[in-house]
Amino acid sequence: YGDEVDVTRLLEHKRYLEASASTRLSVLALSVKALSLAMLEYPAINSSICLESMTLTLHPNHNVGIAMDTPRGLAVPVIRNCQDKSIVEITQEIDRLKSLAQEGRLAKEDLDGSTITLSNIGSIGGTYTSPIISSPQVAIGAMGKIRRTPRFVDDSSLEVEEAHIMTMTWAGDHRALDGATLARFAERWKQYLETPTQMLLSMR
Structure with a gap:
């Protein structure tokens, strides 16, 4: 499943939050928090499958693996309990890892x-990718590079404005998830990123 996310307002809120908190925040941290909020509504995304018994385990804790490029190759360290962490705490944990x-x-x-993986291929420069699920997880997401792009203001207008667009790609294990569930989850994640005030209001 793939789509584009308009992160223009997210970047504006990021700058405001950074000024208010006197600390640096990352788009990746905001995306991880949005991921956690979306999984509260679609818990099947945060699950694992046992191939021997063909059983599905739903995980109450959102332990998000972050795919990182390192001098020794790919590493996927884990940010634990994202459902209980603030955006600042997630940023600090990403920096530590x-x-x-x-x-x-x-x-x-x-x-x-880790119970789910998020890859930020855009930090290297890629726009589109086809992420591969890390078994026994049932879903993985990949974020592309943010690009400045001209966009129509709305469907009925010829007025064009600058937008910051990020591609997103999701892969799901269809033994555990149907395509419609994955698409609805991905759309909810996108809504949180495109309407960051909604994300802030949904935080516990």
Whole structure:
């Protein structure tokens, strides 16, 4: 499943929040929080499948694996309990894990226990990708590079404005998820990113 996300308002809110909190935030951290909020509504996305018994386990904790490019190759450290973390806390955890990954000092506990994976291929420069699910997880998402793009203001107008557009791609295991569920979940994640006030209102 693929789509485009208009993150123009998200970037505006990011700058406002950074000024208010006197700290740097990342689009990846905002995307992880939006992912967690969307999974509260679609819990089947945050599950794992046992091939031997063909049973599905729903996980109450949102342990999001972040695919990172490191000098030693791909690493997928885990941000645990994202449902309970603030955007600032998620940003801090991403920074900690990135630093450890670059130094080759990720511990086993930093890498084990992810329940879903999010890849930010856009940090390298890619726009579109086809992510591969990491079994026993049942879903993986990939974010493309944010591009400045001209867009019509609305369907009835010829007025054009600048927009910041990010591609998103999702893959799901159809033994656990049907396409409609994955599409609705992806659309909800997109809504949170395109309407960040809705994301802020939904936070616990």
